[in-house]
Amino acid sequence: MTQTTRTLARALLDVDALGAEGIEEVLEEAGQMRGEDGRPVRSRELAGQIVANLFYEASTRTRVSFEIAARNLGAEVVNVQPSGSSITKGESLVDTVRTLESLGADAIVIRHSEAGAPYLVSRHFDGAVVNAGDGLHAHPTQALLDLLTMRDRFGELRGLRVAIVGDVSHSRVARSTTIGLVLLGAHVRLCGPRTLLPPDGWLEYLPRSERGGGAVQTTSLAEALEGAQVVMALRMQRERQTGGLLPGLREFVRDYGLDREKLSRLAPGAVVMHPGPVNEGVELAPELIVAKDSLIGRQVANGVFVRMAVLRMLLGGERG
Amino acid sequence: MARVLLRNGRLICPFTGVDRTADVLVEDGRIAAVGHGGGIVTENAEVLDLAGKIISPGFVDLHTHLREPGEEHKETIATAVEAALAGGFTTVCAMPNTQPALDSRITIETVARRSEGLGVRVLPIGAITVGRRGEQLAPLGSMAAAGAVAFSDDGSPVSDAGLMRRALEYSRPMGLPIVTHAEELALSAGGSMHEGAVSARLGVRGIPAAAEEVMVRRDVALAEMTGGRLHVAHVSTVGAVDAIREAKRRGVAVTAEATPHHLALTDEWVAGWEDLDGDGRPPTALGERAYDTSTKVNPPLRSRDHVEAVIEGVRDGTIDAIATDHAPHSPLEKECEYGCGAFGISGLETALGLAMTLVGRGAATLPRLVALLTSEPARAFGLPPQGVREGARAELVVFDPEREWVVDPSRMASRGRNTPLDGHRLRGRVLLTIAGERVWRSPELEAR
Known part of the structure; x- marks a missing residue:
C-alpha cells in the first residue's frame, strides 16, 4: 500500500504526508468533482454518513465550504461549535471527540487555535479526520485549493515562481501551501518584515522535493516579486501591531501592501491570490481584489471541489 | 532485611575514590564489609554475583x-x-x-x-x-x-x-x-x-x-x-x-x-x-x-x-x-x-x-x-558524603551499563507516566537499589 492511500485512508492532517503523488491524486479527484459547467457534480455517494464540523475558531467561510462539499456528496452534516467557555470549563477536546464517536460521526472536520489539535483528534477517533486549520501550523485543504487554482491556470507547477507576501510567521496557509508547492516542484519566495518571517532554519525542515522545488525567505518585496508568476498575499491580523511585532500598519502597507505599482515587477500573465478574507487596503489594494488577474473568486470555488475530493477519498466506497 | 552479599561487581565510589572489583556485604541496612572481589566469605547471606555490573553509591x-x-x-x-x-x-x-x-x-x-x-x-x-x-x-x-x-x-x-x-x-x-x-x-x-x-x-x-x-x-x-x-x-x-x-x-x-x-x-x-x-x-x-x-x-x-x-x-x-x-x-x-x-x-x-x-x-x-x-x-x-564504607548506612545502586531495555510507561513506579520515551530502547538498567532497610529489585534481577 502506498503512503498516499494509507494517509488518506484515515486522515488529512497536512499535505506533507501526501507527498507529490498524493497531492496530485487529490487534485485529479477534485477535478472530477467539477462538472462541465464548472459546478459541483452532486451525488449520494456518502449518503448515511455523518460529517461533524468541529470548529473551535469561528470561520464561516471554511465551515460553509466543508458543509456544502459534504452535502454535495449526500452526507449528513452536524456543526459543533463549542463555546470558548466550555473549553475552559474543562470539557476537553478528547472528551468531545469521544462523544462524537459514540454519537456515530464518521468524520470530524476540525478547526482549532492550537497547532497539532487534529493530531490529537486522530489519535482518539476511529473515523476520518480532516484538518481545517490548526493554530499556526497547517491548513491542508486551503493549500490543495491553492494548488488546484494555480494548476488550472498554469498547468504544470514544476518551476512555477510563487511569491507569498505578508505575515508568514503566523500563517498556517503559508506553511501548508509552501509545502505543497515545494513538493510539486515550484519555487517559493516567502516575504515579509523580519518580525513576521519564521527563522530561516525552518526551511531545512520542509519536505525534500523530488521535483526540484524549493523555498527561500526575503524581507525585500522587490526581490520576492521580480519575475514571479503568482503572488499570494496573506491576511494581516490587526493584533500583530499591538503585539509589538510591527511599528504600525501604515508602515506595513507602505512596504508590503500590494498595489498595481508594486506588481509591475511580476512576470507577464501573473496572477494575484489571497486565502481570504481580505483586509482591503492593507495587504491588497481594493482594485486588485476584483481585477481580471485576481483568482480569489476561483480559490473559493475550488475549495468546494477539493473538500469534496478529500471527503470522498476518506469516506468513499474504495476505503479500506 | 537480613544479609545481602554483592559479589564481584565493579565498585565505583567517587566519594572514596575507589574503582575496582569488590564485594560489598550489606546487613540490616548498613554496609557490614567492603572487600576485594570474591574476598568476602559469609554464610546466611543472599549472594548476588555481579560480574560486569556496577556497584555505586x-x-x-x-x-x-x-x-x-x-x-x-x-x-x-x-x-x-x-x-x-x-x-x-x-x-x-x-x-x-x-x-x-x-x-x-x-x-x-x-x-x-x-x-x-x-x-x-x-x-x-x-x-x-x-x-x-x-x-x-x-x-x-x-x-x-x-x-x-x-x-x-x-x-x-x-x-x-x-x-x-x-x-x-x-x-x-x-x-x-x-x-x-x-x-x-x-x-x-x-x-x-x-x-x-x-x-x-x-x-x-x-x-x-x-x-x-x-x-x-x-x-x-x-x-x-x-x-x-x-x-x-x-x-x-x-x-x-x-x-x-x-x-x-x-x-x-x-x-x-x-x-x-x-x-x-x-x-x-x-x-x-x-x-x-x-x-x-x-x-x-x-x-x-x-x-x-x-x-x-x-x-x-x-x-x-x-x-x-x-x-x-x-x-x-x-x-x-x-x-x-x-x-x-x-x-x-x-x-x-x-x-x-x-x-x-x-x-x-x-x-x-x-x-x-x-x-x-x-x-x-x-x-x-x-x-x-x-x-x-x-x-x-553541600550534602554529607555517602560513600561505600564499612559501617555507613547502605545507600547503594547496582546497575548493568550494557543492559538494554524498552521503556514501558505502564510499568513505571511513578504515578506520572508522562515520558516521551514510551517504546524507546535505552541502554543502562538499574538492577538493585538499597536505601537503608529498603531493597528494591528490578524484574530482571528477580528473574535470575
Missing part, C-alpha cells in the same frame, strides 16, 4: 517534584520514592512548588516527617519567596533550621532582580544555595517549545534560548555582587553554559545541573522525529507522535546545537551534576492540545538510561557518569 537527585502535598493525583511522596528506587536514587531533593508551597518551617517539617521510614532520603528545598509569588522573602532561616537544603521558586523565576539579590545576600551565611529557575518571562510567555526552526515548522509558539541566558547572566552578576551561592537548575542553552563557565573562571560561587532529557533529546522530538543517536534522519512529514505533550517540558527540549553545548558543559565540568527535574503529571494535564499541556517529564526511572548516552558518545567515562549522579550533586548542595 545511591544516586542523588537535586531536582525532584514530589507533588505532595496538594497534587497527589500526580504523585505522592510514597510513589515518588518507589520511582526513585527504580531509578537508582537514594536521595532526592524535593522542590517546593507543591500546594501549599514549601515556604515555611511547618511545610518543610511536614515533608520531612511524611518521608520518614521510606528508605530514600527526601531533602526538602524551601521556596525563596512566600507562596513562590516572587514578592516577599520566605523565612529562609527557619526553613534552614527545619532541614531545608536549598531554596528555589522552581517552576517560576524570581523576576524581581532586587528580590533575588536579597535572597542571595540573606542566605549567604547559611551556606545554602539559591537555585535559580532561569527564565525571563517577557521572552518566554505563551511559548510551549524551543523557539527555532522546528517550532516554526510546527506553528508552535516558542521559548527562545535567550529567555534562559539573560536570566542566568543576571543571576551570575547578582551572585558575584553578593557572594551568595547560586545553583542554576536545568541548564539547556549555549548561552547559559557559556555564562556559567565564565562565572566559574572568575571564581563566582556558582554550580549547575543538567537533566538527562536535555542531554539526550532535541526539539525534533516534538515533531515526532525521534532519533536518540542523532544521525540525521531526513525530516519529511511529521512523525507519528507529532505534538505529543509528553515532549513538553520547561525549559524545552532544545535544538541540537544547544544539546551539544550542554554536553560539552558536562564534559568540561561547567555543569556539576545531572538532575532529573522529575515532573510527574496525570493524563488530565497531558492528554490535550500541545499548547494546553502541562510542562514536565517523569524522569526518575529513565535518568540512568538517558545519562548513559554520555558514555556512549564518549563525553563521559563510566566513573565520571557515576560522579555526576552521586558525589557531584552532593557537593553542589
Whole structure:
C-alpha cells in the first residue's frame, strides 16, 4: 500500500504526508468533482454518513465550504461549535471527540487555535479526520485549493515562481501551501518584515522535493516579486501591531501592501491570490481584489471541489 | 532485611575514590564489609554475583517534584520514592512548588516527617519567596533550621532582580544555595517549545534560548555582587553554559545541573522525529507522535546545537551534576492540545538510561557518569558524603551499563507516566537499589 492511500485512508492532517503523488491524486479527484459547467457534480455517494464540523475558531467561510462539499456528496452534516467557555470549563477536546464517536460521526472536520489539535483528534477517533486549520501550523485543504487554482491556470507547477507576501510567521496557509508547492516542484519566495518571517532554519525542515522545488525567505518585496508568476498575499491580523511585532500598519502597507505599482515587477500573465478574507487596503489594494488577474473568486470555488475530493477519498466506497 | 552479599561487581565510589572489583556485604541496612572481589566469605547471606555490573553509591537527585502535598493525583511522596528506587536514587531533593508551597518551617517539617521510614532520603528545598509569588522573602532561616537544603521558586523565576539579590545576600551565611529557575518571562510567555526552526515548522509558539541566558547572566552578576551561592537548575542553552563557565573562571560561587532529557533529546522530538543517536534522519512529514505533550517540558527540549553545548558543559565540568527535574503529571494535564499541556517529564526511572548516552558518545567515562549522579550533586548542595564504607548506612545502586531495555510507561513506579520515551530502547538498567532497610529489585534481577 502506498503512503498516499494509507494517509488518506484515515486522515488529512497536512499535505506533507501526501507527498507529490498524493497531492496530485487529490487534485485529479477534485477535478472530477467539477462538472462541465464548472459546478459541483452532486451525488449520494456518502449518503448515511455523518460529517461533524468541529470548529473551535469561528470561520464561516471554511465551515460553509466543508458543509456544502459534504452535502454535495449526500452526507449528513452536524456543526459543533463549542463555546470558548466550555473549553475552559474543562470539557476537553478528547472528551468531545469521544462523544462524537459514540454519537456515530464518521468524520470530524476540525478547526482549532492550537497547532497539532487534529493530531490529537486522530489519535482518539476511529473515523476520518480532516484538518481545517490548526493554530499556526497547517491548513491542508486551503493549500490543495491553492494548488488546484494555480494548476488550472498554469498547468504544470514544476518551476512555477510563487511569491507569498505578508505575515508568514503566523500563517498556517503559508506553511501548508509552501509545502505543497515545494513538493510539486515550484519555487517559493516567502516575504515579509523580519518580525513576521519564521527563522530561516525552518526551511531545512520542509519536505525534500523530488521535483526540484524549493523555498527561500526575503524581507525585500522587490526581490520576492521580480519575475514571479503568482503572488499570494496573506491576511494581516490587526493584533500583530499591538503585539509589538510591527511599528504600525501604515508602515506595513507602505512596504508590503500590494498595489498595481508594486506588481509591475511580476512576470507577464501573473496572477494575484489571497486565502481570504481580505483586509482591503492593507495587504491588497481594493482594485486588485476584483481585477481580471485576481483568482480569489476561483480559490473559493475550488475549495468546494477539493473538500469534496478529500471527503470522498476518506469516506468513499474504495476505503479500506 | 537480613544479609545481602554483592559479589564481584565493579565498585565505583567517587566519594572514596575507589574503582575496582569488590564485594560489598550489606546487613540490616548498613554496609557490614567492603572487600576485594570474591574476598568476602559469609554464610546466611543472599549472594548476588555481579560480574560486569556496577556497584555505586545511591544516586542523588537535586531536582525532584514530589507533588505532595496538594497534587497527589500526580504523585505522592510514597510513589515518588518507589520511582526513585527504580531509578537508582537514594536521595532526592524535593522542590517546593507543591500546594501549599514549601515556604515555611511547618511545610518543610511536614515533608520531612511524611518521608520518614521510606528508605530514600527526601531533602526538602524551601521556596525563596512566600507562596513562590516572587514578592516577599520566605523565612529562609527557619526553613534552614527545619532541614531545608536549598531554596528555589522552581517552576517560576524570581523576576524581581532586587528580590533575588536579597535572597542571595540573606542566605549567604547559611551556606545554602539559591537555585535559580532561569527564565525571563517577557521572552518566554505563551511559548510551549524551543523557539527555532522546528517550532516554526510546527506553528508552535516558542521559548527562545535567550529567555534562559539573560536570566542566568543576571543571576551570575547578582551572585558575584553578593557572594551568595547560586545553583542554576536545568541548564539547556549555549548561552547559559557559556555564562556559567565564565562565572566559574572568575571564581563566582556558582554550580549547575543538567537533566538527562536535555542531554539526550532535541526539539525534533516534538515533531515526532525521534532519533536518540542523532544521525540525521531526513525530516519529511511529521512523525507519528507529532505534538505529543509528553515532549513538553520547561525549559524545552532544545535544538541540537544547544544539546551539544550542554554536553560539552558536562564534559568540561561547567555543569556539576545531572538532575532529573522529575515532573510527574496525570493524563488530565497531558492528554490535550500541545499548547494546553502541562510542562514536565517523569524522569526518575529513565535518568540512568538517558545519562548513559554520555558514555556512549564518549563525553563521559563510566566513573565520571557515576560522579555526576552521586558525589557531584552532593557537593553542589553541600550534602554529607555517602560513600561505600564499612559501617555507613547502605545507600547503594547496582546497575548493568550494557543492559538494554524498552521503556514501558505502564510499568513505571511513578504515578506520572508522562515520558516521551514510551517504546524507546535505552541502554543502562538499574538492577538493585538499597536505601537503608529498603531493597528494591528490578524484574530482571528477580528473574535470575
